[in-house]
Amino acid sequence: MILGILASQISGHLTATSPVAGYKLWLDGADTSKITLSGSAVTQWTDKSANAYTFTQGTSTYRPTSGLNTQNGKNILDFDYNRNLQSTAAASTWNFLHNGTEHTIFFAVDSNTNGDMNLMNTNQATTQEKGFYIWQGNPNYISHVVTNGTSGNPSVANNTANYSLTLNFTYVTIIGKPSNATAANRSDVRFKQGSAVKNNTATTAVSTANCAQSLMIGDYLQGAGVGWTGKIGEIIIYDSALSSADILTNQQYLAAKWNV
Amino acid sequence: MKWYQWQSIEDFDLWHNALCLQLGYPITPVNQSTGLPDDNAQKVVRYCDARLVDGVYIAQVEDIYADGLTMIDYIPALPK
Numbered sequence: 546m547i548l549g550i551l552a553s554q555i556s557g558h559l560t561a562t563s564p565v566a567g568y569k570l571w572l573d574g575a576d577t578s579k580i581t582l583s584g585s586a587v588t589q590w591t592d593k594s595a596n597a598y599t600f601t602q603g604t605s606t607y608r609p610t611s612g613l614n615t616q617n618g619k620n621i622l623d624f625d626y627n628r629n630l631q632s633t634a635a636a637s638t639w640n641f642l643h644n645g646t647e648h649t650i651f652f653a654v655d656s657n658t659n660g661d662m663n664l665m666n667t668n669q670a671t672t673q674e675k676g677f678y679i680w681q682g683n684p685n686y687i688s689h690v691v692t693n694g695t696s697g698n699p700s701v702a703n704n705t706a707n708y709s710l711t712l713n714f715t716y717v718t719i720i721g722k723p724s725n726a727t728a729a730n731r732s733d734v735r736f737k738q739g740s741a742v743k744n745n746t747a748t749t750a751v752s753t754a755n756c757a758q759s760l761m762i763g764d765y766l767q768g769a770g771v772g773w774t775g776k777i778g779e780i781i782i783y784d785s786a787l788s789s790a791d792i793l794t795n796q797q798y799l800a801a802k803w804n805v
Numbered sequence: 806m807k808w809y810q811w812q813s814i815e816d817f818d819l820w821h822n823a824l825c826l827q828l829g830y831p832i833t834p835v836n837q838s839t840g841l842p843d844d845n846a847q848k849v850v851r852y853c854d855a856r857l858v859d860g861v862y863i864a865q866v867e868d869i870y871a872d873g874l875t876m877i878d879y880i881p882a883l884p885k
Contacts (some may be wrong), residue, residue: 577862581834581846588834589846601847605828606806606865612837618822620837768854 555623560799562647564651565791568594569641570782572762574611575619576803585610589620590762592628598638600630600762604725609763609777616653616714616778617804624773626662627772629764636759639667641772642677643700645724645751647786651795653803655714656775664773665780666765667756668692676756677701678765679719680784681773685709689732691723693752700724700752703745714776718797720786723751737805738796806865809874817855817862824852824870 548571564571571593572577579591586608592598602608609628614621632638639650651718656662668676673696680688691701702721710717719740720733729743736742762780764772781795781801798805812840822862831848836839855862863877 577837578839580837580845582837583832586849589843591846599847603847603849605849606849606853606867608849636876638806691806768856 551707554679555698558800561794564795564798565787567592567783567785568781569596569784570594570598570760570780572600572777572780574621574778577612577620579621580611580622581613583608585612587611587630590622592759596634597632600760601633602628602630604767607767614776616655616776617802619778619803621776621778622765623776625678626772627764627768627770629761629767631761631767632759633644634759636667637755639676639760640753641784642721642760643675643693643751643756644668644753646784648721649783649785649787649792650719650721651715651716651779651781651799652679653716653778653799653805654710654773654776655712656681656710656773657712658774659709659711659735660774661771662773662775663761663763663765663771663779664770665763667758669757669766674757675752675754676758677721678801681710685711687717689719689721689733690752691721691731693749694733694754695749698749699747700705700749701731701745702747703743705734705736705742705744708736710775714778714803715805716779716796716803717794718796720792722786735796736794737800738793806867808863808877808879809866809870809871811855811862811875812863812879814855814857814862817864820874821852827851832858872880 581589664679666678668674673692718735782800855864
């Protein structure tokens with residue numbers, strides 16, 4: 546962890562130049578060495594963790610673009626409602642996002658509109674399936690949902706309120722504890738370094754069966770057309786609930802990197 | 806891009822296979838940083854996928870590849 550700390554001091558704080566160690570997934574749009582293109586369209590985005598997961602798109606009309614826009618001078622990927630990249634790893638790789646394992650998710654994004662759109666998904670966005678998803682709801686909220694295969698009875702459904710990502714590049718932290726005995730503690734969403742939003746009231750038990758699909762970034766189903774419309778700069782996922790200190794370190798890292 | 810329709814999946818495949826041949830698929834991508842081809846990365850293997858809606862197969866196609874196709878004049882309902 547020490548190696549990830551920049552040896553310069555900014556306003557009395559040390560700012561990390563990489564996320565806290567232990568991440569299971571780190572997709573970094575600013576690192577163009579991990580992106581392959583055909584023209585300006587992305588065919589593969591490779592994870593910077595030791596797992597080196599690959600997220601791919603082999604169909605031309607579903608590819609996001611890269612190299613066309615920046616945030617704070619750094620490369621980002623542009624998604625447009627039916628663009629997506631999906632992990633080539635087995636779906637079970639991502640079971641920790643719904644099966645009760647505690648986890649922490651960071652993402653740095655904006656959206657171009659206030660409509661409904663999927664950011665990431667393992668359940669094909671149907672409550673009848675097992676998995677999880679992060680969704681921007683209309684007009685201005687983020688949903689963190691864990692489904693267990695029982696229609697209408699999610700294990701987690703934390704809908705924030707009145708926070709707009711539209712044309713507002715920012716970073717969000719989600720701490721998931723889907724089996725926590727206290728419903729409100731099952732999901733904790735924080736915009737930038739703001740206070741925790743803990744609106745979940747669902748108490749249904751999680752499923753430990755495999756999720757419906759491998760992790761998809763930018764939509765919930767190939768060609769579904771309710772995908773993310775906006776920029777995605779970075780996604781970092783841990784299969785544990787980070788400490789408050791580590792969360793703050795990553796938030797400061799994202800704030801400095803993307804200048805938000 | 807606009808939406809177009811085919812009466813059968815065979816009709817779609819016939820058009821799609823010809824287009825992929827014209828476009829030179831599969832295409833090897835290049836690393837964004839180096840500009841060098843990456844044979845190990847995902848190649849572009851398809852142009853688009855068709856979806857069955859109301860008895861016809863529909864797909865989105867860019868105008869430059871849409872000659873001779875039958876455009877549909879509505880935006881299909883999408884699942885949520």
